[in-house]
Amino acid sequence: MKFECINLEKQAPVAIITLSRPKVLNAMNKQMWEELARALDLIEEDQEIKVVVFTGEGRAFSTGADLKESKTRTPEQYRDYLAGLQEISRRIIRFDKPTIAAINGWALGSGYELALACDIRLAAIDAQIGSPEARVTSSVTGGAFRLLQQLVGPGKAKELLFTAENIDGKEAERIGLVNKAVPLDRLMDEAMEMAQKIAANSAFSIKMIKKGLFMAQGECSLEALMDFEVEACLACVFTKERERSLQEFEDRKKKD
Numbered sequence: 001m002k003f004e005c006i007n008l009e010k011q012a013p014v015a016i017i018t019l020s021r022p023k024v025l026n027a028m029n030k031q032m033w034e035e036l037a038r039a040l041d042l043i044e045e046d047q048e049i050k051v052v053v054f055t056g057e058g059r060a061f062s063t064g065a066d067l068k069e070s071k072t073r074t075p076e077q078y079r080d081y082l083a084g085l086q087e088i089s090r091r092i093i094r095f096d097k098p099t100i101a102a103i104n105g106w107a108l109g110s111g112y113e114l115a116l117a118c119d120i121r122l123a124a125i126d127a128q129i130g131s132p133e134a135r136v137t138s139s140v141t142g143g144a145f146r147l148l149q150q151l152v153g154p155g156k157a158k159e160l161l162f163t164a165e166n167i168d169g170k171e172a173e174r175i176g177l178v179n180k181a182v183p184l185d186r187l188m189d190e191a192m193e194m195a196q197k198i199a200a201n202s203a204f205s206i207k208m209i210k211k212g213l214f215m216a217q218g219e220c221s222l223e224a225l226m227d228f229e230v231e232a233c234l235a236c237v238f239t240k241e242r243e244r245s246l247q248e249f250e251d252r253k254k255k256d
Contacts, residue, residue, distance in 0.1 A: 001042065005032035007057070008039045013050035013199040014192060015043045019111070022058030027066040028110050030081055037088050043097065050199035052095070053191050054118060055102040056111075061127070064109020067136075067246060075238055082141060082230045085110065089142040090226065092117040094214065096207045098198050102191040103127045103169065104184060113142030116151070119210065121177070122191050123169035124184040129177065130166035136249055137242035139232040146225055150217065151176050 007018040019026040101115035103123040149157040152175050169181035
């Protein structure tokens with residue numbers, strides 16, 4: 001199957017999904033999300049694949065949503081986009097096969113949230129990770145309200161989301177946001193080594209363990225939380241403040 005926004009490589013027992021829009025730092029558009037869903041279909045059906053590794057091409061894992069595309073959507077189109085994004089995020093969170101995010105550079109917004117949806121995160125020491133939503137009048141998606149707090153605790157989660165500041169891979173390791181930070185030139189080797197260790201174990205056992213860990217999480221259902229995320233995001237993005245924030249963001253990019 002041919003993809004335009006991602007690459008899918010099979011190195012059995014590992015599949016590598018690479019976000020591949022390097023000219024826009026792998027910004028995530030609707031087509032990329034749709035291609036991720038199709039890639040997951042192929043991986044799910046392939047009995048040789050035991051582990052999935054996500055990474056990005058070039059200088060970024062992903063800088064998040066493609067703002068050029070988002071500016072042209074009506075509220076109804078935006079809701080449909082968010083609903084699709086949430087469904088694919090749910091699928092990654094609950095995917096039977098273990099998932100590893102190899103964060104090679106910038107991981108912001110929905111790109112950061114894709115990494116949060118994975119079971120394990122490795123990061124380059126100099127990677128820049130963060131949630132800029134409060135800076136551009138938006139809100140988080142992908143189950144991040146729960147996933148982030150589970151990793152770093154409520155206080156640190158609030159700090160990261162409220163300040164909208166980035167942290168590097170080493171700091172992300174220190175606070176438990178990523179499992180390990182390594183030099184960039186070692187990142188994929190580390191990810192593949194971990195994937196091979198996981199793949200050597202019982203796939204059925206890991207499937208059951210992953211399901212049990214998920215069942216043990218929280219009181220609010222993931223569905224209710226992620227439905228709220230859609231409403232929160234929509235409430236933010238169709239405000240005048242959002243328009244000003246996006247314009248200021250574009251102006252800053254022109255100066256850089």
